[in-house]
Amino acid sequence: MSEPIMILPSDRPGHSFSSRMALVAEVVRTGLTELWAHKLRSFLTLTLLMLGVFALVIMTSVMDGVVDKISTGFSGLSFDGTVMLTPKSPETTEEQKRFAMSPGLRAEDLSRLTAPDEKVLAFLPRAYKPTPVRVASGTERTFAIGVTPDYFSWMNRRIGLGRGLTEDDSRRHNAVAVVGSSIASKLFGGADPVGRSVKLEGQSFLIVGVLAPLQVMSEDTWLDGNGILMPLEAYLDRMDTSHRLSQVAVKLRSKKEVDEVSALLLSRAKQAHHGIEDIEVADLSAELVRAYQQFKDQIWGWQVVLQSLAATVLLVGGVGVLSVMLISFSDRRFEIGLRKALGASDKEIFIQFLLEALVLAALGATGGTLGGTLVCKALSANFPYGLVVNPMGLLIAWAVALGLALVFGLYPALKASRLSPMEAMR
16 A cells, blocks of 8 residues: 655745755655555565664674684783794604713703893793592592792793692692693682692692683683693602602893704703703794794685675665565556646655665664674673774674665666656556
């Protein structure tokens, strides 16, 4: 059924600003009435437009949040300006025979390896082994990890509860420990573990602190979050009498000195192991750069995929706008003819139909924006800097939605503007 005909001020001579605004208001009212008159058709069209805008808003905002979170995780690794000495795995039978003649990386090497050097800020030896831990509630698999007191500050391991390890703990070989947040949650639930004891292979350790939750970005952060960290001296006395070290991290004054310091460390290790080269040095700064570039490449791939999906949904929504406007044109032929007979120009009819298409797109974009904003607010707590709607993503979503409405509304608007009064009112 056609809409009631209204003689608009814009249909009369003298197109004042007020008459133009009256035209816009009438177009908006007519568009909303048309939507309400065909609820199912309008709902499907608006749903596609809403989903497209919603997808673009969420995609751009969440991607920003993911980049912030991963970047924070990478910075938390404290790999900048760091090289790592680790035992080298033999690759040939000959190397296996030669490496067997070396005691490997051991605590006894530290006096030679960690000799002061002006290019080095800190040496951070570390040893660990998997072990069961016994508490009153039962047994859990964990890792005993021996570190020095300055390991926490240099490797960005913040203390969430209690205190960290001290030089006095190291000097006295105290049986104290700082537990990772993940293992603390498994062993003690929500209770405060500080002041309680745990047993590792029959050895009792007093818990003096709990690490703050770590963002797992490497094997080391995962081990620390799920491990029990103790003074290296206590670890070597009670947990591993072979005195083997897993690694020695070396913090440099300048990244430019990586090659020179690496050569120095390999020379020292070779001397300690009677000429056997069973130690290797990794530049963690370079590995961090490569890993971050791989992450950015993966993010770009995901952005292309998600943008393509959102664009496809919006395109289908644009086709829906075309369908709605063509049906509206068919239903309102008599109205168009009568308005032309009363003096409306082709341009006014053309603009009216384009404005109705834009109203349809704006309603869909508004719904998608509101939905995306609510989802961003709900997910905000999961990101280090919160999650806000990306202004550029929102602008692009609205521009695409309105642009598609203009493109797909062009044909119905042209048909309506070129319709003659006689043909329309037959």
